[in-house]
Amino acid sequence: MAVRLFEGKKHAAAYLQYRVAPHELISRIMSYMEKKTPKQFNLAVDVGCGSGQGTILLAPYFSKVVGTDISPAQLEMALANRNPPNVSYRQCPAEELPFGSGEVDLVTAMTAAHWFDHQRFLQEADRLLRPGGCLALVSYTMDMELEYGDVSNTLNDICKELYAALLPFRNPHIRSGSEKIYLDMFDCCSYPDKEWNERLLIKRTMPLSGYIGMVETFSSYQKLQEKDPAEAERLSDDIRNKLLLTMKVSSPDTEVTVIVKYFYWLACKPCI
Template identity: 55%
Template sequence: MAVRLFEGKEHASSYWRYRVSPPPELINKVLTFLKAHGDSVCELAVDVGCGSGQGTVLLAQHFSRVVGTDISPAQLEQALQHSTAPNISYRECPAEDLPFENGSVDLVTAMSSFHWFDHPQFLQEADRVLKPGGCLAILNYSLDLELSYGHCSRELNLICKEFYDSLQSHRHSHLGPGSRVLYEQIYNSLQYPVKEWEPSYWTQQVVPLSRYIGMMKSFSCYQLLLQKDPEEALRLSQDITQRLLSAMKVTSLETEVTMAVRYFYLLACKPPSQ
């Protein structure tokens, strides 16, 4: 990977506890695309930059074999602890140097990880390992999550927006103007003739407020602030937490809210004759 983050054991554990998994309907869109435009074979899927494996496990029921790859031993340790499917395995390796033979993989996915890679090298490597007719799926979600609770949803989201705005100045320089801009640029530059771009796909799930706070604190911009100024990071998270609780008129972080997540993704099929 071009940038190495998220490698501490505590951070890896928070990834497993708080990060959202792609919803089943989004995985189904990937599979539908593969079966409609690819070779309809579901033998081997490779989930690159798999982190703690939330996305990897979702592929297991659809493929004979699934391999999650990541450069972080701590993340892979979490993935192994929570993986029970016998057809899943994990490999420690860079995204730009995958341990698979030429033309051997049916589906390559990168779920919330592609923006950290060396983009041209990864795309070249994905093309190398994909079978003719194999598919590439690159998924991510935006930082601007939305919360709904009773009659105070608008107030909650104004508070959330302040949180996002406070973190923007701590974005890693590698991310540039934003990952959605990057993903669309990559989509436009891909030479595969069969491809699909979705800039805004909203999903919802009911979670305790603590899950939302934990997820936001796991983001790279918060983690970079935490490294630079731990006291300011703590002050910011405590302030936002108390303001959300006050707006909801509750005291428990286990109070459930509806969290809306906006995904964006690109899908592309390697030409059968390539």
């Protein structure tokens, strides 16, 4: 059964503002495709596209890119973004995609597939893909790290406090960690030509407030905020203040390096 989250307008706006766009992973996906299939890159479909940060990264490689999502609020944010002319969006479930059989060259899902009905989604992706087309599923672990001067280790101990406080509010669907979900999906994929990749560390420099904002987009933080808004605000403020104190700065606009730990798997549909 698919899980529906991230559908409020405020949450969708924060998602667009703070989530990291993994252009390094797009390069890896395209390198894989170029090795596996003739250079026939007509249509890419980005499923569970959210506010479209990953979708637009595919635009230089394909004649047409379509992002799909179940959430009208997320798609509203995606449409408000600066989109290349070959990018468009459709509202639909991940398990019922409005494309013909064998029509798609690449199906991607970036930090979204763990919310899908896994078996139905894999069947739908197989229906869409042409022979030689590729499937790419991407996500990252919650334990992002910070780098700042010589206090990085102390900062990351504080970050671990934050993640531990949010753990009880994780959706039961991913309580044991999303990485296992992706491994299970990888094992369920029937394509013989497939590869599992862990871990790709992606670094981004951003204000400390950007890191806090990113964590506040997590479903676990959103759940805490829904249950106890005052406690969610207290936790966020407490962690921010501890980080600032350790960094010996007063402004949350101070830049830090955020390390996001991505994992992903790629598969190529057999040619008949």
